[in-house]
Amino acid sequence: MTDETDAAGEPTTPGDPAAAASSAPADGPAASPPGLGASLATFAKRHRLALSITGGALAVALLGTGAVLTGAALNAGGPAVDTIAASASATPTPTADPARPVPAAAIPASRIRTCSVADRAADGRLANLQAQVVNAATGEVLYDRGGTTPSRTASVMKVLTSAAALSVLGPDYRATTTVVKGSEPGSVVLVGGGDVTLSRTPSGTETVYPGAAHLDDLTAQVRAAWDADPSNPPLNKLVLDASLFGGDEWEPSWDVVEREDGYMSNVTALQVDGDRDDPGANTSWRSPDPIGRAGDAFASELGGISVIERGTAPAGAAQLGAVSSPTVAQLIDKALIVSDNTIAEMLARLVAIKAGTGNTFGAINAGVLQGLAPYGIDTSGITVVDGSGLSDNNAVPPSYLTRLFVKINAREGNLGVIMDGLPVSGERGSLSYSDRFSGDNSVADGAVSAKTGWINSGYTLSGVVRAQDGSTLTFAVYALGDVSDDTKQAIDTLTTGFFLCGDNLSNR
Incomplete structure (x- = not known):
């Protein structure tokens, strides 16, 4: 039989009364009732092995955790007490309660203007006012009254037309008018290239x-080229080819008074x-037949022409002469500074043709929007019926203009051409007239x-304000509905307010 051990680990001998006596506590509880102690002693003597096994198991259970920790420490070569102490003193890592809301990062306080x-x-x-003002440096909207609602723009549309032309055509593009040989002997064809600036006045004359x-x-040029070939018969027939532009010459939504009062011509390529x-006059009566008038003027210069008719140039015909318009950059300056409608329509139609959307009024919307796409501003809701802004059916939100003018002011790409062509209050173009920014508004x-x-x-009025406090603002103001001539002064007064407030402009 294997030796047993007591709780202290000392060897004992089974049935030793002295061992039983020594295991009693020195200051235990009061004496048990008579006979109970003897019975317990007898039971213990008879079942000493079972009790020893039970006690040992209990000791192992109580010391199990400590033994594991001690073993780990011993295996690491360090004292067990250090490992236990370190475990006891370690600070538990808190676990986030997924049900508890986590506060968002603090939002910076907005400036109170x-x-x-x-x-x-x-x-x-101002009738039905729509307006928006943006800080050009930060992009922050300072003032808004219906700024995201697309509405008619009047001649502010010329800014979009110009931006599209700079994108699609480029600032150096020129429209060219040519003359080629006709299909019949003694005939030439005058081919319109969309240049509405071509002049019947003598060279050297300023128009x-x-x-x-x-x-x-x-x-x-034509006479020199014609006479250089002795086989050519005398010139006697002129064919007018204006087929570069198609469809209606007059947009159906335009008021014909615009033509009668001298603000707009029919839209023709010749x-x-x-x-x-x-x-020599910006405002001058226009005719119902600009193609015919151009043909008469050229025939008069050529001399000997007895027949003038409409048609198209033969494919591959020999060119006899060519002249070109001012550059797109120069045309934009004219379109903006005095709001020339005919130039704006010329640019819009050439944009549509170059963009591949067509050559009619109906092609202008897709062509201009394609030209605006590279500027990266959302064009949703914009409708472009014409290039000049004469139609009530155009629709552009003020917010588009404020964002486009941020880029114009920064001279992104070729947009500096537009910045340089804008009227300036009290100094240049249509904002220098006596009825604009006068009186108290002259402070701006x-x-x-x-x-x-x-x-x-x-x-309408839209552009850039260099405010009194040194900030730069972009703005668009629409006064729509029942308006009168003095609405211009009300717009100037509101714009002067933007100038005076600058970045402290309140939206209240």
């Missing part, structure tokens, strides 16, 4: 279009002096570069 233009905006002359080409130059009666002279707009159903 205190400069109000509420009284200026309440002017009844409303600086840098315009002249018919007498084209005639000299015309001279924008079809003006007076080539030189500080506002913007495109003006006017049709019977609204006045």
Whole structure:
């Protein structure tokens, strides 16, 4: 039989009364009732092995955890007590309660702006006001009144047309008018390339279009080329080819008074002096037949022409002469500074043709939007019916213009051409007229570069304000509905408010 051990690990001998006596506590509980102690002693003596096994198992259970920790320490070569102490003193890592909401990062406090233009905006002359103002440096919207609603723009549309032309055509593009041999002996074809600036005045004469080409130059080229071939018979027939532009010459939504009052010509690929009666006057009566007038002027220069008819140039015909328009950059300057409608329509139609969307009024929307796409501003909701803005059916939100003018002010790409062509309050173009930024509003002279707009159903203004506090703002103001001539002054007064407030402009 194997020796047993007691709780202290000392060897004992089974049945030793002395061992049983020594295991009693020195200050145990009071004496048991008579007979109970003897019975327990007898039981213990008889079942000493079972009790020893039970006690040992209990000791092992109590010491199990410590033994594991001690063993780990011993295996590592260090004292067990150090490992236990370290475990006891370690700080548990808290576990996040997934049910408890975690506070978001603190939102920076917004600046409280205190400069109000509420009284200026309440002017009844503004009719149905839509407006937006943006800090050009930060992109923050400082002021908004229906700024995301697409509405008619009047001549502010010319800014979009110009931006599309710079993207699709480029600033150096020129439209070219050519003359080629006709299919019949003694005939030539005058082929319109969309240049509305071509002038019937003598070379060296300054028209409303600086840098315009002249018919007498084209005639000299044709005569020289024709006479250089002795086999050519005398010239006697002129064919007019204006097929580059198609569809209606007059947009159905336009008021014909625009033509009668001298603000707009029919849209044709062949015309001279924008079809003006007076080539030196921005506003001058226009005819219902600009193609015919251009043909008459060229035939008069050539001499000997007895027949003039409409047609198209033969494929592969020999070229006899060519002259080109001013550059797109020069044309944009003219379109913006005095709001030349005919130039704007020329640019819009050439954009559509170059973009591949067509050559009619119906092709302008897709062509211009394609030209605007590279600027990265959402064009959702925009409708472009024409290039000039004469139609009430155009629709552009003020918010598009404020964002486009941020890029124009920064001269992104070729957009600096537009910035340089804008009227300036009290100094240049349509904002320098006596009825603009006058009186108290003259405090903003030189500080506002913007495109003006006017049709019977609204006045508009959009551009850049270099504010009094040194900030730069972009803005768009639409006054739509029942408006009158003095609505222009109400718009100027509101814009002067933007100038005075600067970055402290309140949206209240």
